[in-house]
Every structure is written in C-alpha cells, then in structure tokens.
Amino acid sequence: MRPAPSAPRSCWPPPLRAAEPVRAADPDPVPGVLRDAGFTASMGVDPHGDPMIEARARGTNFTVLVFKCSLNSDCGTGQFITRYALQQPWTRPP
Template sequence: MLTLTSAVAADVTATRPDSLIAALQNAGYQAKLTKDATGDPMIESRAAGFRFRVVFFGCDNGANCNQVVFAAGFLTKEKPTLQDINDWNYDKALSKGAIDKDGDPHLRAGLWLQQPVSEDYFKGFLEVWDSSLGEFAKRFVK
C-alpha cells in the first residue's frame, strides 16, 4: 500500500539534492553529491559511458535550489563547427549543444525542479538525457 509519506519521499526536487541522488541510483546510475565552486550542490554521474554533472541553479546560499542542468563536456581533437552544433540543436527539444572557448563540444539539458516531480517523470527525463548524450558523443567525440 502506498502511503502519502512514501509518495512524497519518492518525489524529486532541486530543493532536496538527496532526492535526485536517490532517483539517479534507483534508475541504475552512479551518483555522488559534491559542491561547485560557489558552494551550491552538484552531482557527478555517468551515462552512455560518459561522465556528466548535475549542476544546481537558483540556490540560496547552497540550499533551496529551483532548477538543475545536466551537463557534459568533451575534449576533442576534431572540433565541431558552429553549423554542426546548430544542426544538432535544430531538431532537439530537450538537450542543447554548445562549443566552449577552446572549440570543444558540450551538451546541456535543463530541468525546472522547484516543485517536486514523480520519480517516474524523472526517469523519463534520464532516458532522454542518456540517449541524447550517447548520440551527441557519437556525432562529435572523435
């Protein structure tokens, strides 16, 4: 029997980084909670064979965050062009590619999580992220 307490405990929200850790681990991902340079929460993980970070935004002194961005960057010998990245972005609704100052490709996907979402909803997001990350790496990491 599902109680209100257990239903709430399964919700995923940026205000509780531990809820993201649990949801990632329940979905079979590694998840290590750390902090970024400003003291906000950050999660290190892997998907599609590549490392990525979950960076928290909209935080108040390292707490009460309202959104997360899944981010992965790649050091590559062959640098994609801006047109290559624009072509990638054109038909992607969730994840977006970019090129850093060194010409290396990065992939990001944001998720507003001030209000809790179900763990099933979050798992759906993870499936899209995992797929996008694999496709992005296949296309741009050479």
C-alpha cells in the same frame, strides 16, 4: 497482411522515475534515483558551496548543477551538463 514494424530499440535506458518528483529545491534524492537505475552518482558541492551531483551513465560522465540557491540550499533550478572531447573542431555549417 504483414505485421506493423516494431519501433527501433533505443540505446538509452528508459526514463528514470522517482517515487516522488525530484526538485531543485531538494536535490538530495537525485543520486539515489540515479543509483537505483544502475548509474554511479555522488553528491558534492560546487566552488560556491551549492549542491551538485556527479554521475556516470553508459560511459558518459555528467553533472547536475543547481542554481538560485539561498545559503547553499532551497535551490530554484537545475541543469544537466556533459562534455565531449571532439576529434576534430566543430564548425558551424554555412
């Protein structure tokens, strides 16, 4: 009997785990969680004064934006954003 094939290895790191849940209402711990996982990350502010995190993982820059903030804190939701430069324009399949 042959052993079962092993699962393919992912090119991505395992999911990040924070000691406490990370919430949009308090994004301050997010850069530390990312740095603990070996990523680069820094806290900044967007043009509206709301918190945002700029980070880099395995050659890809990404941003974590938070929205629905009350006076630039106590935010309600977060969004991860990354951008890629395409060598050819993307076209929708028929």
